[in-house]
Amino acid sequence: MPADAVDVAALTVVRGGRPVLTDLDLRVPAGQVTGLLGPSGCGKSTLLRSIVGVQRIGSGRVTVLDHPAGSRALRRSVGYVTQAASVYDDLSVGENLRFFARVLDVADAEVGRVLEVVDLSDRRDQVVGALSGGQRSRVSLAVALLGSPPLLVLDEPTVGLDPVLRATLWSLFHDLADAGTTVLVSSHVMDEAERCDRLLLMREGAIIADDTPGAIKERAGVDDVESAFLALVADAEGPR
Amino acid sequence: MTPRITLAVAARVLRQLRRDRRTSAMLLAVPCVLITLLWWMFRDLPADRFDQFGPGLLAMFPFIVMFLVTSVTTLRERSSGTLERLLSMPLGKGDFLGGYAVAFGLVAVLQSVLAVGISVGLLGLEVQGPVWLLTVVAVVDALLGTALGLLVSAFARTEFQAVQFMPAVVIPQILLCGLFVPRAALPDVLGAVSDVLPLSYAMDAMSTLVRTSDTAEVWSDLAAVLAFTMAGLLLGAATLRRRTP
Numbered sequence: 001m002p003a004d005a006v007d008v009a010a011l012t013v014v015r016g017g018r019p020v021l022t023d024l025d026l027r028v029p030a031g032q033v034t035g036l037l038g039p040s041g042c043g044k045s046t047l048l049r050s051i052v053g054v055q056r057i058g059s060g061r062v063t064v065l066d067h068p069a070g071s072r073a074l075r076r077s078v079g080y081v082t083q084a085a086s087v088y089d090d091l092s093v094g095e096n097l098r099f100f101a102r103v104l105d106v107a108d109a110e111v112g113r114v115l116e117v118v119d120l121s122d123r124r125d126q127v128v129g130a131l132s133g134g135q136r137s138r139v140s141l142a143v144a145l146l147g148s149p150p151l152l153v154l155d156e157p158t159v160g161l162d163p164v165l166r167a168t169l170w171s172l173f174h175d176l177a178d179a180g181t182t183v184l185v186s187s188h189v190m191d192e193a194e195r196c197d198r199l200l201l202m203r204e205g206a207i208i209a210d211d212t213p214g215a216i217k218e219r220a221g222v223d224d225v226e227s228a229f230l231a232l233v234a235d236a237e238g239p240r
Numbered sequence: 241m242t243p244r245i246t247l248a249v250a251a252r253v254l255r256q257l258r259r260d261r262r263t264s265a266m267l268l269a270v271p272c273v274l275i276t277l278l279w280w281m282f283r284d285l286p287a288d289r290f291d292q293f294g295p296g297l298l299a300m301f302p303f304i305v306m307f308l309v310t311s312v313t314t315l316r317e318r319s320s321g322t323l324e325r326l327l328s329m330p331l332g333k334g335d336f337l338g339g340y341a342v343a344f345g346l347v348a349v350l351q352s353v354l355a356v357g358i359s360v361g362l363l364g365l366e367v368q369g370p371v372w373l374l375t376v377v378a379v380v381d382a383l384l385g386t387a388l389g390l391l392v393s394a395f396a397r398t399e400f401q402a403v404q405f406m407p408a409v410v411i412p413q414i415l416l417c418g419l420f421v422p423r424a425a426l427p428d429v430l431g432a433v434s435d436v437l438p439l440s441y442a443m444d445a446m447s448t449l450v451r452t453s454d455t456a457e458v459w460s461d462l463a464a465v466l467a468f469t470m471a472g473l474l475l476g477a478a479t480l481r482r483r484t485p
């Protein structure tokens with residue numbers, strides 16, 4: 001596996017006539033949990049969509065696992081969880097997973113395994129529309145885990161979950177990373193930052209910090225990532 | 241395209257339809273009920289007008305119903321994010337469109353067999369040509385509806401807009417297909433317009449089948465409808481982008 005799972009160079013994306021990402025450069029190291037954090041509307045989803053290869057980009061280059069983003073070779077290697085739980089509400093949990101398993105050409109046995117992982121085995125026959133919001137987003141996560149892809153791109157997978165479940169999912173992400181999977185997770189909740197191996201702090205379409213949580217806090221001379229973020233923003237706006 | 245994936249999509253769409261009991265019931269029952277209503281309307285009139293309008297309705301219902309169902313379901317797939325997820329997977333555009341076409345094509349077979357069966361078997365619609373061919377025409381009409389529905393769903397942002405395409409795309413075809421005024425008697429400009437509308441050919445095929453047992457013209461009309469259907473599916477595939485703004 002390459003040292004960097006994702007390499008973004010000079011990426012510019014314009015959405016709805018407005019530049020959302022401008023001249024962005026970043027790398028996501030393989031086999032770690034990288035958090036993409038930033039306020040709502042700063043362009044996290046847009047960046048993740050570019051990495052998955054479903055975003056129309058203006059210019060720049062996005063390389064994923066040594067292939068151009070979105071290329072055919074990657075379609076089995078990138079597990080993607082969109083911000084909205086993209087599963088079929090009118091089908092049962094098991095039917096949803098079996099359908100995606102068939103599309104990905106992975107064995108039906110995978111369905112049982114991923115349901116175990118997201119702790120939904122007992123809901124297999126329940127219709128997704130009748131699940132709670134958190135359960136639905138776990139079904140969506142389970143789909144991304146099918147076939148154990150080497151790169152997971154997860155857009156706010158922990159939103160709306162209780163603290164216990166959030167902790168469970170974060171430890172799942174670390175278990176996956178320990179097994180060699182690259183996990184890229186977005187969040188706008190700064191207290192989730194501490195749980196990441198590496199952080200990408202984003203603001204208004206630019207990366208303002210790219211380091212370990214410890215290094216980011218140390219450089220800003222504060223105790224938590226949220227204060228570090230605020231300090232970085234103040235610096236950026238600094239003496240005009 | 242990969243047959244495994246196309247069939248997986250088709251099976252999934254059919255399963256969703258089966259879950260939605262009300263839609264399934266409407267898909268199958270509504271055309272039969274409306275045809276019966278039409279027969280009843282004309283019952284006390286001296287001339288047998290049901291033979292004149294019946295074939296038109298057999299061409300229209302599968303078309304309209306499939307157009308609506310397809311445009312709304314595919315739009316829902318676009319807006320819920322499931323399409324975005326599928327397009328990040330090894331699914332070809334042809335698999336997606338083909339899967340829908342296969343699923344709704346099967347529904348159309350069932351729907352058309354019922355509607356034709358009731359018209360010919362119960363309501364006494366007189367058909368000179370082979371009844372099975374009448375069913376084939378109805379099925380191809382339904383496929384046409386599916387293809388156009390897939391196409392317009394690309395231009396609609398909301399389900400509400402998708403439904404608005406019905407008066408814009410479907411009703412002109414109904415008005416000009418020869419059901420109300422024979423196509424030959426239309427003003428020149430409207431006649432020319434009607435010549436490029438797919439439903440006109442479906443309607444021609446149906447009325448030829450009712451009038452005569454000579455099927456040569458039916459086949460050429462059927463070929464025209466199929467060509468429109470294929471063109472609709474290809475255009476639909478062109479509007480389906482992996483990368484969206």
Ligand SMILES: Nc1ncnc2c1ncn2[C@@H]1O[C@H](COP(=O)(O)OP(=O)(O)OP(=O)(O)O)[C@@H](O)[C@H]1O
Pocket residue numbers: 015016020038039040041042043044045046047083188485
């Ligand atoms: N479909 C779209 N068309 C046009 N502009 C869009 C579209 N989606 C998002 N944008 C714009 O792009 C910018 C970045 O949006 P994005 O969804 O990437 O933000 P985000 O960081 O994921 O926010 P959140 O935390 O709320 O999910 C926003 O200013 C938004 O207005």
Ligand SMILES: [Mg+2]
Pocket residue numbers: 044045046083155
């Ligand atoms: Mg977002």
